[in-house]
Amino acid sequence: MRRKRTRKQWYEYHRDQAQLQGRSKVESEHREEIQCLRGVRDDAREAYFRALKAEPLSSKLRGFFDFSSEYRSATLLPLREDLDVANRALRDALDRLRALQNQAEKAALEEYEAARAQRQVERFEREERAARRRYEMRLRYLEESPALRSASRSLKEHLIRDLSEDGESITCFYCEQRIPIGESHLEHKRPLSRGGTNARGNLALSCATCNLRKGRKTHEEFLRQFGGRPLTSQ
Numbered sequence: 050m051r052r053k054r055t056r057k058q059w060y061e062y063h064r065d066q067a068q069l070q071g072r073s074k075v076e077s078e079h080r081e082e083i084q085c086l087r088g089v090r091d092d093a094r095e096a097y098f099r100a101l102k103a104e105p106l107s108s109k110l111r112g113f114f115d116f117s118s119e120y121r122s123a124t125l126l127p128l129r130e131d132l133d134v135a136n137r138a139l140r141d142a143l144d145r146l147r148a149l150q151n152q153a154e155k156a157a158l159e160e161y162e163a164a165r166a167q168r169q170v171e172r173f174e175r176e177e178r179a180a181r182r183r184y185e186m187r188l189r190y191l192e193e194s195p196a197l198r199s200a201s202r203s204l205k206e207h208l209i210r211d212l213s214e215d216g217e218s219i220t221c222f223y224c225e226q227r228i229p230i231g232e233s234h235l236e237h238k239r240p241l242s243r244g245g246t247n248a249r250g251n252l253a254l255s256c257a258t259c260n261l262r263k264g265r266k267t268h269e270e271f272l273r274q275f276g277g278r279p280l281t282s283q
């Protein structure tokens with residue numbers, strides 16, 4: 050069964066991929082050079098071993114480290130030296146390739162980490178902008194209420210903070226139902242038409258049903274009529 054990858058595993062996966070790409074890019078850039086050097090080395094090895102096999106018996110009998118025979122000094126030794134040179138060239142090229150690959154891997158890692166940090170900053174900014182937009186929407190909602198238009202901005206901000214815990218829903222002052230903030234009605238506990246004010250203590254949010262049923266009653270009259278009790282002693 051395939052397990053879902055965690056955030057950390059995704060990060061490690063993409064980081065390893067970036068490093069691998071850095072390595073293989075360098076390798077493909079040097080592939081031809083390495084192949085060429087390897088070809089030269091293989092040819093030199095073949096030539097040397099062919100010559101070794103063809104060595105006359107009289108020369109062979111001199112012992113392995115004795116190069117005084119004509120065949121060994123004129124034929125075998127130069128071929129042996131060619132093979133050593135080819136071997137060294139190939140080994141140096143491979144060492145250079147490994148060093149370059151390590152460099153490329155490091156650069157790829159740094160690039161990946163920088164891009165990741167940039168993405169995090171962008172996500173943070175996006176979230177901040179979204180939170181700001183939600184806040185402005187709530188403020189606009191309250192500003193659209195004719196009764197509140199004259200109230201001060203700080204009063205509106207206090208109302209939002211006081212009446213909504215999560216910024217998305219409020220609890221109806223009368224029936225205690227949770228409703229989206231956009232569907233709530235601004236409530237004057239004592240109606241403006243009966244001497245109520247825009248003071249904070251006189252303001253509440255309610256659901257549409259309760260607001261319409263309440264009409265011109267004060268909140269005490271309304272709650273008494275429906276058998277409830279006020280949530281606060283205003």
Ligand SMILES: [Zn+2]
Nearest residue numbers: 221224256259
């Ligand atoms: Zn209600």
